[in-house]
Amino acid sequence: MARTTLSTSDERRTATVDAAIAAFADAGYHGTTVADVAKRAGISPAYVFKLYSSKGAVFVAALDRCFDLVVAALEHGVESTVDHSPEGVLDAMGLAYAELIADRDLLMLQVHAQSATDVAEIRAALRRGYERVTEFAGSRSGATPEQVQRFLSFGQLCHLVATLGIDESHGGWERVVAAGIRHPAASDRP
Amino acid sequence: MARTTLSTSDERRTATVDAAIAAFADAGYHGTTVADVAKRAGISPAYVFKLYSSKGAVFVAALDRCFDLVVAALEHGVESTVDHSPEGVLDAMGLAYAELIADRDLLMLQVHAQSATDVAEIRAALRRGYERVTEFAGSRSGATPEQVQRFLSFGQLCHLVATLGIDESHGGWERVVAAGIRHPAASDRP
């Protein structure tokens, strides 16, 4: 069990996924090299290909993990709900999601995934992810389809606000777009 | 090569922008080469760089034109409004926008622009575009900031629906996400 230098491949794999989330969040799928990912993970590019079959597979692993975290956050939101009406549960989920994406990486990864749907495996992973979120939000809140749709819609608005780099502190049109949305970059822990 | 009749550089420029919209809509900024754009425009890659200073400048020109068309569509929506209440005007704008993005290219270009905000000039162009849309929707409808925000939010949901490639005709979770949104791919033009 001596792990001074060597590590297990599973440990490296999760480290690689963490690195991939950060790297792909920065520059998207086509704008990121596996050398970027490898550097952040502290391993060589060659070893990334030992752990994953292709660059696309790395991205998919990162995206899957991203949606794992999203669903977990929603779950956490449900558990902390006091008002158990559908609206109350959706609000709690929204709050939990807002907290999760405070670090911006998980949010940008979703944005970039939407822009990489020309890669079939990524499109499939993205659909899986939104399927999970939609099913979870619907079944655990008991809300109507319209309410769930509005919930998702507001999430998408958050993504726009983050990519534009605006928040409530702006005036004029930016305030209209970003009203009620705390900018992810502003780091104040709740 | 095929020596066609000479044309003015302005004509080539608009042809290049049209080609750029289609090309970038397919594979995004980093996933598209200027050779792709040139091929669609029927000119050589070298000439694209005579017309525009860089690949980024081509994308920005395409994005600017995209928002020109969006604002023009909203304007057209306003003009065809019968119910002149804020809600009525916003609804008319939404319908006009839905018609505009029926061809999917203008929609995907916006999605890909959101994913290319690491390029400063593209981020600036995107902000300019959403500024125009937000100001226009707000001032011409007289709606509250909240109503305008919801209008934008629904637009973003349309983008998600298009990238996921789903529409109302699906069942289950897809129907929840896409309710009320006609899929852009379904091409039924009169």
Add this chain to the structure above:
DNA sequence: TTCGTGAGTGATTCATCACTCACTCAATTG
């Protein structure tokens, strides 16, 4: 007819990137 200018390109440069392979070294097992 000659000149000047603008349209348009082929060939090239220089960098980057996804992916491969032969290899080393550390640890476990018998």
Add this chain to the structure above:
DNA sequence: CAATTGAGTGAGTGATGAATCACTCACGAA
């Protein structure tokens, strides 16, 4: 100890892509 396995990498390779440049050709004016 010898043998085997698994972690990990350096050094490539072939392909591609952004950008440049020297050039040709069309055409209108003098």
